[in-house]
Amino acid sequence: MKKHVWFIKVLLFFSAGWAFAQDDATHYLDALERKYSALKDYTVDVKVHFDMEGFNAPDMQARLYFKPPDKMKVESKKVFFFPREGGIFNPFIFKKDAFDIRLLEETAYGNRKAVKLKLYPKDTKKMKQSFVLILDIENHQIREFHTSFDEREVKGVIDYGTFKEFDLPSRVDLHLDLPFKESFEMREFGQPAPAPRRVTGKVEISYSNYRVNSGLRDDLFESPKRKK
Amino acid sequence: MKLVWFETLKTFSRWRTYIGFGVIALIVIITEVVMKLSADEILYRMLRSLEKDFLISGNVLNGWFVTAFIMNTLHIHMPFLITLVAGDVVSSEATSGTVRLLLIRPPSRSRIITAKYITTFFYTAGLVLFLGLLCILLGLTLFGSGDLIIHHYGRFGVIYIEEAEIPIRMLFAFMAAIWSMMAVASIAFLLSTLAENSVGPIIGTMAVVVVFLVIGNFPLDFFRSLKPYLFTTYLTFWQQFLDDPIPWRQIGSSAAILGLHSILLFLIALGVYARKDIKS
Secondary structure (H helix, E strand, O other): OHHHHHHHHHHHHHHHHHHHHHHHHHHHHHHHHHHOOOOOOEEEEEEEEEEEOOEEOOOEEEEEEEEOOOEEEEEOOOOEEEEOOOOOOOHHHOOHHHEEEEEEEEEEEOOEEEEEEEEEEOOOOOOOOEEEEEEEOOOOEEEEEEEEEOOEEEEEEEEEEEEOOEEEEEEEEEEEEEEEOOOHHHOOOOOOOOOOEEEEEEEEEEEEEEEEOOOOOHHHHOOOOOOO | OHHHHHHHHHHHOOOOHHHHHHHHHHHHHHHHHHHHHOHHHHHHHHHHHHHOOEEEEOOOOOHHHHHHHHHOOHHHHHHHHHHHHHOOOOHHHHHHOOHHHHHOOOOOHHHHHHHHHHHHHHHHHHHHHHHHHHHHHHHHHHHOOOOEEEOOOOOOOOEEEOHHHHHHHHHHHHHHHHHHHHHHHHHHHHHHHHOOOOHHHHHHHHHHHHHHHHHHHOOOHHHHHHHHHOHHHHOOHHHHHHOOOOOHHHHHHHHHHHHHHHHHHHHHHHHHHHOOOOOO
């Protein structure tokens, strides 16, 4: 009987610790959410440099529009490629209610205090991705992120500038590790199907000319859907 | 020069010469109109694998892309259209009974056959350039301009050619296509010197092209080992002008191999024609 009581006590001790850690980690995202709550939209010019295997493209420029929670639009006169993951700064996806949050470690980023968090989506139907974030807890900035989903791995490092009292990215360096499989439709007679492989590379994105809270209308983000 | 002009006039005054131009016009117009109507479907298929990871904007399905797309089918239908004239250019003299009249006149046989070969080149070049100009003009009218995005099967990713660079690359690509098609025309030309009618050279040339294409593309190791020795392997070397970086060395070797084929076939045709018995 005594053994059982001890076991329950130990269990309670650890579960209380776990619950505390959870609560503790949640407030980091809460602070992030509060910090950007006044951000209603932004427009920014982006310049993208690809250093990816098999992706022979010159530097590309475009204008990017964003409106929370997840509306985005890319406008370019020329053909433009932009990484879906990590290219568009969207702090609104990191809502504390959407994730189970684990504090992995307390660390430092430069000379500032930081934490490393692991975020597991609560509703895996809505969101498949889990994230690891390094959060500067003095400035409430996401400095690094790592996400994996559908065999894809994306790591990013963010540098910030201040635009209209908001800390927004001035540069993002992405490391992509993506699966690649050829479509059978494109195959000609006799061409052997190449084995699926992984493609890795780096994408550097520079951001300039921010226009914040300019009142972007919703219809700006509407685009005709392509028939499949 | 007069002989070349005379042969060219003779060739381009035959209605058969224009079948190729008509067929090409039909293929290009139908293809581009259907592509315009199915633009969404084409874009979806084209970009499906890339759109998982990238947002893509801009005019990807533009006139240059459509031209490159149609050019990819060049080695399938173009040889047949070329043989219609190249396979007829010498043998038609025998069919129409004018060969004796032609060969008893002062110009030497070698000058006559050279003039006919140059005329074959004019026809081949005209046909390829007609395809190119029609594709580009109709393409730019229907789809507009833009940067060219090329994907080579089996290699990850894309090649991005900036709009300003495309016309010169296309010009080189079409010159390379003329060079390729001259190798096919030379086979038809040689067979034309051997035959008394045009059907044999046309069917014979197509048989050679089809058999070589099938052998070269069969997914078996034995056939794959033969591939470097088949001239059909190099017919699509024009595509390399739309690569990045442009593989000049490969282009040079492909052009040399095809050029050697053309020269050799012409020299054989010259020898055959010089010894041709016109008395029987």
